[in-house]
Amino acid sequence: ITGTGFSTVAAENVFAVGGLMGTVTSATATTLVVNCPIAMAGDYSGTVRVVGKGLATHSIPSFRYRPSVHSFTASQTSLAGGRTITITGNGFKDVRAVAARNRCTFEVLSWTASTVVAKTTACGETSGATLDVYNGDWTRSQCYATPCDIVSNSALTPIVTxxxxxxxxxxxxxxxxxxxxxxxxxxxxxxxxxxxxxxxxxxxxxxxxxxxxxxxxxxxxxxxxxxxxxxxxxxxxYALTVTAISPTSGSLGGGQSITLTGTGFGMNYTSVTIGGLPCTVSSATDSSLVCATAPSATAGAMDVFVNVVSGFAGVHPSNLTATTQYTYDNALTPTITNIAPYAGSTAGGTILTITGTNLATTMTVSIAGVTCVQDAGQQAATTATTYYCTTGKHTTDENPVIVGATPAN
CATH class of the missing domain: 2.60.40.10 (Immunoglobulins)
Incomplete structure (x- = not known):
């Protein structure tokens, strides 16, 4: 960069392109030699600021960054692909493709303005095929590496017999x-x-x-x-199987946590239905999953369908299904006919009496997420038609009372 009024101390001249800092490597009062910063492809304005003086008035043209390849870590690959190559350069932006020119396209794994990581794919023999990087607008890189070619042939290819x-x-x-x-x-x-x-x-x-x-x-x-x-x-x-379900039955009101054991499950890939109703999966490993039952209007034994979406990059996914059975049981379904009192202190301590059918000390009762706790005396007094518990502390409001049954099996 030529001009006037520059500092002869290189560090006192600040050069930037599009707000990105470059490096001034040498300076005289009339000349600066600079290294441009790494940037994505595009047109940028350049500025020079001299410490103690301010910005220079100038006619620096806009800098046009185009993708360029300076070096890459591997220049040869198997005909079957599978070799990871790290490409360094400048001006990369929204990288769309990496290719051995006119031969084959590689898989783009990641990119920054100065680095692209790609994996070679299976293709025919290449010799003298320039490594190209294509930006999002299909601008092709200029290669300054030595050599610029990717070689692929049978001598570089391991073979499974x-x-x-x-x-x-x-x-x-x-x-x-x-x-x-x-x-x-x-x-x-x-x-x-x-x-x-x-x-x-x-x-x-x-x-x-x-x-x-x-x-x-x-x-x-x-x-x-x-x-x-x-x-x-x-x-x-790998097969999808269901070998056990626990418990095997529960309330028509839903909310029962059931555990399925078997093989082939996977979190984010597995769904469960019971009689066509969703059982919401909360956790899953390859051999076990936990889901919560939905309310059912109908009692009886129902098919449990476990569905796993199977697939891998480059392989079309498919749905695999395994089945077992679960019973919605009237005998395990609490029914509530009355709650007394209907109001109590926000400090808690109110004794709540719940009447209905199929009640038990194994039930859980909560009000707006706060557990209504049973002491030993209340547990002893609880029957199949009457349940006692003491409310916990809560802010003032009207909230539903949630009753959940836990069957013995």
């Missing part, structure tokens, strides 16, 4: 290229299969015993190369 499964033990044979066990990783969907032995031509790994239900691809990845080629892609299937 056979894959067998014995329960959760998976044995893979083939040409692995690398002879280092630490370079080997096996995944089943997004879950690692723990490598337990490696001879150079044979690898054995142990898969997780439990997993969200579905069919998932088994992929061998070799560090420095990428995924191994398989003539016939291999998969592992």
């Amino acid at each position: 056979s894959l067998t499964q014995n329960g959760n033990t998976i044995t893979i044979q083939g040409t692995f290229i690398s002879s280092v066990e630490a370079d080997m990783s096996v995944s089943i969907g997004a879950t690692a299969c723990n490598v337990v032995s490696f001879t150079g031509t044979q690898l054995t790994c142990e898969a997780a015993a439990t997993h969200r239900a579905g069919t998932y691809p088994i992929v061998l990845n070799v560090a420095g190369y990428g995924n191994a080629y398989q003539a016939t892609p291999s998969t592992k299937t």
